[in-house]
Amino acid sequence: MPKVRHRVNSLSQEREEKMVNSRNxxxxxxxxxxxxxxxxxxxxxxxxxxxxxxxxxxxxxxxxxxxxxxxxxxxxxxxxxDCSAVERINLQLVALQTQNQECQESAHTDLGSRSGFDSNLESGSCVDKQAAIKQIIDAKLVAIPGCxxxxxxxxxxxxxxxxxxxxxxxxxxxxxxxxxxxxxxxxxxxxxxxxxxxxxxxxxxxxxxxxxxxxxxxxxxxxxxxxxxxxxxxxxxxxxxxxxxxxxxxxxxxxxxxxxxxxxxxxxxxxxxxFQHYPQLPAKEGTIAVIGGGIASTHLALSLAERNKSVRIFCQDEAFSQQASGNKQGAIYPLLTPDNGTLSQYFQQGLLFTRRRLTTLVDEGFNIANELCGVLHTGHDERSRGRINRIISAQAWPKEIAHRVSAQEATNLADIDIDQEGVFYPLGGWISPPDFTQAAFDKASQIADIRALFNCNITRIEQSQGQWYLYQGSGSGNDSNSGNETGSENSKEEGKDNKVKHGPFSTLVLANGHGLTQFEQSKLLPATGFRGQVSHIPARNELAKLTTVLCSHGYLTPSNDQLHCTGASYVKDPEHLDYCPHEQLDNLKKMQHSFENKAWVDDIDITGHSARVGVRMVTRDHAPMLGCAPDTHVMLENYQLHQHTKASIKFWKDNPAPIHDGLFILGGLGSRGITTGPLAAEALASQLCGEMIPLDMATLALLNPNRMWMRKLIKGKAL
The missing domain is CATH 3.40.50.150 (Vaccinia Virus protein VP39)
Known part of the structure; x- marks a missing residue:
């Protein structure tokens, strides 16, 4: 017998919920x-x-x-x-999408039976609504902590x-x-x-x-x-x-x-x-200067352009993405930790934001090679397998962020023989960093006064009377967006040392990758350059069937333009950036070590000696840096007077952290800059414009360039 009473109660509850929703x-x-x-x-x-x-x-x-x-x-x-509210919204969006499609079809069907004006209005309304539904569905709402x-x-x-x-x-x-x-x-x-x-x-x-x-x-x-x-x-x-x-x-x-x-x-x-030891000061009025030519600088320009700000980018190379962001394919996936702490949460937020930026730019017609095919993460030895197991077992991760897969499921996902348990990140995949970088700049320059000066190697920065000046090595740059102009509508003059001077700018952002610590004002920032050589492998035989990004001792991407990317090497403070045969061989050995006795590994051919070398700036805690540039010289002077006592703790807590007025940092993106960089740029743009920043205070403290010192100083510890 059917449970009539239960069904009646269910219907009553359903009607009541509909009435509440209608009223709301x-x-x-x-x-x-x-x-x-x-x-x-x-x-x-x-x-x-x-x-x-x-x-x-x-x-x-x-x-x-x-x-x-x-x-x-x-x-x-x-x-x-309520985390379940996100799942409810996603289900409702799918239902609304179906209903609205029927609305559009109905409007077209009734076109001949009603006045054209009325039917066109209804059809137009359906189209607008369908576009709005698509925007939210493409945004991939996920029930993760934070903003x-x-x-x-x-x-x-x-x-x-x-x-x-x-x-x-x-x-x-x-x-x-x-x-x-x-x-x-x-x-x-x-x-x-x-x-x-x-x-x-x-x-x-x-x-x-x-x-x-x-x-x-x-x-x-x-x-x-x-x-x-x-x-x-x-x-x-x-x-x-x-x-x-x-x-x-x-x-x-x-x-x-x-x-x-x-x-x-x-x-x-x-x-x-x-929170004054992690100050969140805005920019002053006027054009914002940005040094750099990669993911960080161009996505900052896009975020600022959306706020109608004028930006001048100074890039030392002849085009964007000639440094760390120049790899043919960059994997995007979150860095998770068993406790799902602040860093882990930021990586999830960054992954989702990068996906949203990507899908929006692609929908607007920008050409960005990418494949959001997911990332399959397996261990390469007992220690790494244990670490992966601890991560996936420690939290009830949203299935869209990460979930465990069996050996057979891993093989099915990759479409080649994996035969290992692992973790799958469904929303991950790969993006072409050069395409992503160029698209961000092109979009920014369409909507605001955004220009880039190439072949412009800034060797020194200087502040005078509250304004920043940039000094370029001998030779002139090329302005990508101003015809025959040679500058960025700012004064330039020949100095005594035969260098070109750009400025004045009330606000300057250092987003120049491995050059982040090249200036006197930033040389003590706690970031280190690591060389990375990525090998280019021809797609052939079984290997060409790979359908997801593999991450183990190294990473391997599905093919794009008949090439896979694998690597990368990790060499601290490199002496040179030339191609290295030894690192090319190491990249192959990483795959052989990770997937032993798999026939498709034999298809990895490094004999073409095709590779690319870049340097990533890495922080000790693997978190990017964004925010006001610390004045380390003043801080160290104060440290000589205030250290290792209760009074010193009070001093550091009660006094604002010393900073360089009008100078900001956006860097230290490490080897996953394509995952974390766009959100870091958006957060810094929010700060520069005095808006509510889409990161909580714990995350802002984690990402602040001052964090390594202030964590110790406000606890009375030695530097």
Whole structure:
């Protein structure tokens, strides 16, 4: 017999959920209509939301920006504690995609039976919605801790999704340096996330003094707390009996309470004081100079271009990607740790962000060789197999991030004989770094004043009266985007030492790979150059069938243009960058060691002596560096006076870390720069523009160029 009562209860629950969703959607749409009316001419508009709700609301955000505020850069920050909400959204998106396809087909079918104007409107609406659905599906939302940034609508709509405890997420988010980036309004529609006093004050910390708070589910006590925190409240208790526009929520009278504003300022100041050893200062107004010509510099230029900033890139080579980012194929996959700590979480966020950048650029027509075919990770000895097993067993990793595979599954995934257990990273794969680099620059130069000067070897940087000047070795460069001009519209003159001078710039970013430590101001940065030789192997026989990236003692890619890449060597402080036969042989031996007695390994042919050599800058903790450049000379002078005592701990905690004003670092990307670099660039661009940075405080501390010293100094340890 069927369980009739259970089915009735299930249907009742389903109807109730649909009613709640309908009410929330109505509240959501009404809230957005009101916001558009309140801020019709804003160039930047930031909204906060407690609870992820449903897929339809995400689509509404994208369509609202497209149609109602096309000239506004729209930031939406969503805080959700329930990881299962992401899976629910993804399922809803697939269903919506199917429904919308049927809508399009229906609109075309009915074209002859209705007026062309009406049917075209419906068809156009379906097309817009389908494009919005595709953007979110392509973004690959995954239930990982921390912030995931989605850049949509040609860079005009940014959705930050924070997964984890909501109070912690709010507390660990730094208030933006620029008040224009404070949140204008908050929406609370979730029955699952109540607003307690601490949560409301953390929301207030990130908000404008006149920020609106609209909620469909607040008690009188919560309403009073929100008023005390200085929020403007809206009557948001919509129901089916008041669907008309006249019943839309309207802001209450402004609560002119200086106490609440003082409390907000106090919260922000306390947060800044506790984080002053990892300062997050913005850039000054004016053109931003960037030294470098790889993934870091070009993706920083793209992130800044989306904010309408002017950028001048100074590249020592004749084209981009002549250094570490010049490999034909670069693997992308996360670096996971058993504890899934801050570094592991950053790599997952970086992987997803890189994928989003890639798919967006490809969709826009940029030619980037890539294959998101996944990465298969196997051990090459007992120790490495044990490490992999500890990682995959320690956490309930989202299946999209990593999952264990059997020996047979590994063989099936690779389409060649692997016959080893391992871990599969489904969202990984390979990208052509040169293509990715060039596409980022080309896109940036289309939307803002972004130019590059090639053959421009900057040998010295100098600050004078708050401005930075760059000194180039003898010879002139070529401006990629200014016709017959020889410079970047900045003053250049001949110095006494016969060097060209570029500047002034109020802001300078060092993103020059293994040249990061070549300047006096940056020579003590804790990063080391490691030579890497990648071998190029012709695709043939069984090897040509490889369908996923292999990672073991070395890595091996599927073929592209009839070549595989394998390697790479790892030589500290190399004496030269010439081709090395010994390293070529070592790359082969790594594959032979990793996959013993496999017939396809015999197809790896290194006799053509085809390879490429680059130098990666590696940090001791494998984390990139981004942020203000530390003034190590001042720090070491202070260290002579303040060390190894309780008083010294207080000194380092109570005083801002010494930095070079207007100088920033973006480097130390190591051997996985294509995974971590684009997100690091986006985070630094957010900092430079005074925005809310899409990384929590623990991650910003991990990535700060000052971290190696400050970790010790604030604990009273010797350097």
């Amino acid at each position: 959607c109505s509240h959501f749409d009404s809230f957005h209509e009101q916001i558009v009316e309140m801020y019709p001419d804003k160039k930047k508009l930031s909204l906060g939301q407690i609870g992820l709700c449903d897929a339809q609301q995400l689509l509404s955000v994208i369509l609202l920006q497209q149609k109602s505020i096309p000239d506004t850069r729209f930031y939406v920050k969503i805080f959700e504690s 995931q940034r989605l850049i949509l609508n040609q860079g005009r709509c940014l959705i930050d999704l924070y997964i984890g405890d909501i109070l912690s997420s709010l507390s660990d988010t730094l208030a933006p340096a620029d008040p224009a980036s404070y949140i204008h309004a908050w929406l609370h529609t979730s029955d699952q996330h109540s607003l307690d006093e601490r949560t409301i004050w953390q929301m207030a910390k990130l908000s404008r003094n006149t920020a609106l708070l609209s909620s469909s589910n607040m008690s009188q006590q919560q309403t009073n707390l929100a008023k005390i925190a200085g929020f403007l409240l809206a009557n948001s208790f919509l129901n089916d009996s008041t669907p008309e526009k006249s019943a839309l929520p309207r802001a209450s009278a402004q609560l002119s309470d200086e106490i609440s504003q003082q409390e907000r300022r106090a919260l922000r100041q306390a947060q800044a004081n506790g």
